[in-house]
Amino acid sequence: MRKLTLLRTISQTLFFLLFVYFIFATQYSYSPDKEGVSGWLKLFFDINPLNLTGVSIAAGVLYSTLALGFIILITTIFFGRYFCGWICPLGSLNHFFSSFKSERKKHRGKALMESNIHKSYQGLKYYLLVILILMAVLGSLQTGIFDPISILGRSLAMVILPAVTLLLKSLYGWLLSSDYYPLVLLGEGLYRISVKLFLPVKQPHFNGIFWLALIFGLIVIANRIYTRFWCRALCPLGALLGFLASFSIFGLKIDEEACDDCNKCLLHCQGGDNPHKELPHHRGECHLCLNCVYDCPRNALSFGFFGDRKKIKTKPQVTRRMVIFAGLAGLLAVPTLRSGIGRNFKTKPKLIRPPGSLDEEKFLARCIRCGQCMKICPTNAIHPTMLEAGWEGIFTPILIPVIGYCEYNCILCGQSCPTGAISPLTIEMKQGKGDYQPVNIGTAFIDRGRCLPWAFDTDCIVCEEWCPISPKAIQLKTEKVISTDGKEITLRRPYVNAELCNGCGACEYACPVEGNKAVYVNSVGESRNPDNEMIMHRPKKLR
């Protein structure tokens, strides 16, 4: 009678693989009729009730696709945390890694059993949730940093895939440069197959992934010490669902007559919820993994509706004092973070947000740090921030034009954003065709001390060549100048037309003056923030 746990394992595996597939498939793909990306690929972010809760509270709007989160929310009230035990891909990964326990005695047998008894540290996640929700009330959405779906999405897209790509491409490169022909053939074949399956054509690389990798690594390694430590102790989504699940009518039932106190039910408990008659059972901690049911040699445990409410701890194990303290901490965190100069755009010239991003205030109320825009950007232009956007904006998207530029005909980041932090633009809206004003993300500036025609009497014009706007936002003036050796020469020198420049950064990307480029983009002039304008933009018909 292992059927149901087998079913659970299959469900976990399928959802995990589906999630990995969705993340890997979130990339530029072409179909003749429609430019864009399938809405299915962000399904996991849509059904995530933490996104629904966070965005609704922080931004004060119910974003249409996020309403799918109600499905999980409402069913959890009736059936408990089945999402954690059966669906959540990070939960499944933690479950998998939890099954490799140390050989050492202190992590085996009695010790393992005792480690699965409910501990007070499991209340931490509720305090974290309280902090996050109260920060969201003040308009600062930080759930994404701790959201398991976002964490796994980010880690897969920005840590694991680039690393695997680098390793495999190096391996194939080594095979291909071999003098032994069968090896070359093998490399060629493996390469073509893996490109067809998942390998990106272009090696992706991301800014500051060390912290992403560290967080992911710690979450995985913690499983070796405590079973599903992340899910039990820290996961705010788990806390949200756990809070709702404690009201659920479906859950564990204990036949106290049959129980002979063998404690086997505690051995493989995932949630740390005490499925034992002498310990208080915490329905809000139970992942419905069903391990205890099949571990019980006397069939004393079963799942069903209702049950003895007296034996069940219905409320999360938190103290009122700590909840109030956490709430105060959340409320104080936002003004503390914002009172410094950290949020002042004037000090953030490099804070170039993807096209269609909302005004910074609204943006931080919506961005869930899922990394979808970074994964899909075909030029690898969008990167996670560290502190470029202040402490409130950790892991939010930023353009780094030296690495990649914003492609003029591309609108994929807005389409892949699950919360509308980056608005889903059309090409016409982005380029300002018809009645639309063009969407600018910044303005280019020429560094005349580094620019070849300005500083070194050398023709270049690559920035003008790359400028995708017509008429060009970088224009050339042919100038007669006296060169450093005293001759009169003619040079074509670039000038930026700030009225036309959309800040895409193609010029900065292409500029041959490496390091500090001779043409660079600053966020000033971005159309999302009227306060960060540099020039008076005249209405279109007056131009």
Next chain:
Amino acid sequence: MYKRLKEGFMKRREFIKQTAAATAASFVITSGILVCGSRNDETDRATRAYRQKKYQIDMAPDRPLLAAAYSKDYRKAVASAITALGGIEFFIAKGDKVVIKPNIGWDRTSEQGANTHPEVVAELTRLCLLAGAGKVTIVDVPCNDPRRTYNRSGIKAAAENEGADVIIADDSHFAKIDFGLNSLGGWKVLKPVLECDKLINVPVVKHHSLPGITSGMKNWFGVLTGPRNRLHQDINYNIAELARLFQPTLTVEDATRVMQRNGPTGGRIEDVTSYDCIVASTDQVAADSYVTRFLDKKPSDFPYIKLAENMGLGTSHPPDDKIAEIDV
């Protein structure tokens, strides 16, 4: 006592196990690092000197040097221009590996005139395969993301439809070549171009603010990857040098619609004028000189044409009886 000994024994076994595991792990990590690190060395090791290949066919004296076909039907224009030069069978032998090098530089639609028209590439593919070519490869190193440019230009779909092999070049498609020249030292060059039997250059004619025009010879920038942006510092010399290194079997220039300003990217239909002309030639200098008229210029306005002519790559003013102008 026995128990303690046993515990000690267990500990030792555990110790050995862990040591083995750690050794294995560090071996894997080190070899990973070595493999990653050795990547550049491997390409450096493979650097080889450029051996110039003769892609050209010696022309019969009674044939025109250059054919310009004017037609609204671009496919017909391509076919008749090549027929006027002697027919595709004259250039392509049975079983030849043919590389067609269009300009697919920018993420632009075909009407915007920034890339070669897909119909032109498709018709050339069809002709080559008809003449018995073993394999027709379409390849370019675009400026914008290759997936985007190949698709939006329409070239990928059109050429694959005719049976061409359309390659998006990645690291495995490049060989490091030492040209042994001052400004063109070591470059990564498209392997398909180096390894083919016949090379057909299919540029689009359009405005470019530095050399003034980009057409046939400038199109050879697209067989290189690496810091191409530095080539602009002596662009006329570099265009001519690349044209000397890559002398194609045929140059088929697409002047069906010609971007007049805001090149080489353009983006507006207003920047483009229709000429409905296909210029085919075995002499890339002659072809580049002929198409200057579509930008209302003369060959002498472009220093690179003069440089190439002085290098003996062709003639900028072919005699009138060597030019066939056809209206289809």
